[in-house]
Amino acid sequence: MKSNTEQRALVLDATPYTQKFALAEEVALSISYNGINYAVMLITPNDIEDFIVGFSLSNDIIEHPRQLYGIELTHHKEHINAEVEIANQAFWKLKENKRQLAGASGCGLCGVEALDNALPQLTPIEVSPLPDVSWFKGLRSLISNAQALAQQSGAVHGALYIDAKRNVLACREDIGRHNAFDKLIGAITTQKLFQPEGIVVLTSRCSLELVQKAIRAKLPLVVTLSAPTALSVKWASRYGLTLIHVPKYDPPRAYAPQEK
Numbered sequence: 001m002k003s004n005t006e007q008r009a010l011v012l013d014a015t016p017y018t019q020k021f022a023l024a025e026e027v028a029l030s031i032s033y034n035g036i037n038y039a040v041m042l043i044t045p046n047d048i049e050d051f052i053v054g055f056s057l058s059n060d061i062i063e064h065p066r067q068l069y070g071i072e073l074t075h076h077k078e079h080i081n082a083e084v085e086i087a088n089q090a091f092w093k094l095k096e097n098k099r100q101l102a103g104a105s106g107c108g109l110c111g112v113e114a115l116d117n118a119l120p121q122l123t124p125i126e127v128s129p130l131p132d133v134s135w136f137k138g139l140r141s142l143i144s145n146a147q148a149l150a151q152q153s154g155a156v157h158g159a160l161y162i163d164a165k166r167n168v169l170a171c172r173e174d175i176g177r178h179n180a181f182d183k184l185i186g187a188i189t190t191q192k193l194f195q196p197e198g199i200v201v202l203t204s205r206c207s208l209e210l211v212q213k214a215i216r217a218k219l220p221l222v223v224t225l226s227a228p229t230a231l232s233v234k235w236a237s238r239y240g241l242t243l244i245h246v247p248k249y250d251p252p253r254a255y256a257p258q259e260k
Helices: 048-058 088-101 111-118 139-146 148-153 177-190 208-216 230-239
Strands: 004-011 017-024 027-033 036-043 068-075 079-086 157-162 168-174 199-202 221-224 242-245 253-255
Touching: 017 148, 027 048, 036 088, 048 068, 048 079, 048 177, 048 208, 079 088, 139 148, 139 157, 139 168, 148 168, 157 177, 168 177, 177 199, 177 208, 208 221, 208 230, 230 242, 230 253
Parallel strands: 027 079, 199 221, 221 242
Antiparallel strands: 004 017, 027 036, 068 079, 157 168, 157 199, 242 253
């Protein structure tokens, strides 16, 4: 499936005219683990395998990529089916979690088990030193040059993994900010790109879910172009994650874990 498609639109100018514009694609992705339907989500149809690996890790479905045995994709006109085979130990935990959440109603997360799922206990990660301020110079241009899909449609979030020398090791894009980060986590994992001083850069705002994904993936430095929430900073500090907000015109702001 294509990630961008051209569509005609009427340009509302003084003298209206028709022109083709690139639009980001989105499809429904259905994920099943060992034959059990788990989730359906809308996603940009590229780097699907990376997404499934990252989604499985960041949602605590598997604890290690060795527990993911295989991914089989079936492409249809407007949706993709993913049959994922995981280790029995991971599958038993997945079924137990689904049972705990079965009573949740349409109002959102309900009950003690659902609350524990939203605010889980995580394993702290090792704090990484702050990068030099010069590392952030021209960061927005670096991001823009790396985002191939965004250059065409401008409608996708980006998640990048950049080393200490500002080399872009991986860039993943998606209409969903969570999806883009999951794709990046999958790419870092499958391609063995992890570096102790590697930095995740997200074009989206930083919410608690993204902080939890970074902690589970043991990625200690996350840079965002929009400010984090107060709860995100609190959790990041608790578990050893450094958040850095890079405003458009002001100097970077680092929310580093406090020494204990």
